[in-house]
Amino acid sequence: MKHIQDLGHTKRTIFLAEDDIDDQEMLEFAVKEVDPLAKIVSITNGRKFIALLDGIPDHELPVLIILDYNLPELTGVEIVKLLNQKGRYQAIPKVMWSTSSSPVHKSISIELGILDYIIKPSDMASFISIAKHMLSFIKEPMA
Numbered sequence: 001m002k003h004i005q006d007l008g009h010t011k012r013t014i015f016l017a018e019d020d021i022d023d024q025e026m027l028e029f030a031v032k033e034v035d036p037l038a039k040i041v042s043i044t045n046g047r048k049f050i051a052l053l054d055g056i057p058d059h060e061l062p063v064l065i066i067l068d069y070n071l072p073e074l075t076g077v078e079i080v081k082l083l084n085q086k087g088r089y090q091a092i093p094k095v096m097w098s099t100s101s102s103p104v105h106k107s108i109s110i111e112l113g114i115l116d117y118i119i120k121p122s123d124m125a126s127f128i129s130i131a132k133h134m135l136s137f138i139k140e141p142m143a
Contacts, residue, residue, distance in 0.1 A: 015062040017049040017069050017079060023120055027066070029090045030124070030131035033065040040133070046074025050082055058088055065089075067114075069098035069105055080112045093137035096129075 012035065018024040019042075032073040041062070042051040049071075053061075065083075067076035074082070076096050097107040097118040101104045106117040115137050121127050 001135065013060070014038055014040045014064045014066065016040050016042045016066045017044075017046060017076065018042060018066070018068045019044045020068070022109045023068075026127050027131065030127035031135065033128055033129045034135055044122070046071040046076075046079050048073075049079060050074065053083075053089070055103070061088065061092060063092070064134065065092055066134060067094065067096050069096055069100060069109070069117075076099065077108055077112065078112060080109070084113060090136045091139070093130055093139065095134050095137060 004140070014031065015022060016027065018027070019092060022046075022079045024042045024061050028042065031038050031040055040111045041052070043052055046083050049067075067079055071079070076098075080094060082094075083092075083094070095116050095118060096105075097120055101119050109117045118130055118133070121130055
């Protein structure tokens with residue numbers, strides 16, 4: 001896990017809440033393949049994710065938040081509910097991803113304002129395709 005002082009200031013910081021290290025590494029690799037200047041800050045626990053996000057200044061907020069549906073301590077859904085209570089997080093695009101293909105999980109996520117609910121892939125080509133899709137939600141210019 002990277003700490004706040006390691007974040008630096010970049011318009012391409014993406015926050016990833018993911019407790020499976022393999023999925024975390026595969027997505028990080030795929031995002032770097034699509035956008036070499038993107039910086040991913042990975043957090044493996046829901047409470048730590050919220051604490052890290054709440055502890056950074058507005059100008060260092062991420063341009064994209066990717067949440068695993070099932071996380072220890074706070075789930076992706078619980079995180080989104082907390083983020084929705086704070087205005088400073090409203091403009092940040094949020095994507096949920098999960099191993100679960102449950103239509104209920106997808107419906108709950110979309111109702112909370114998640115832009116997409118993505119099933120985790122199993123091969124690198126799919127990870128790269130998904131990374132491109134996720135990065136397409138970033139609203140700010142990448143320059």
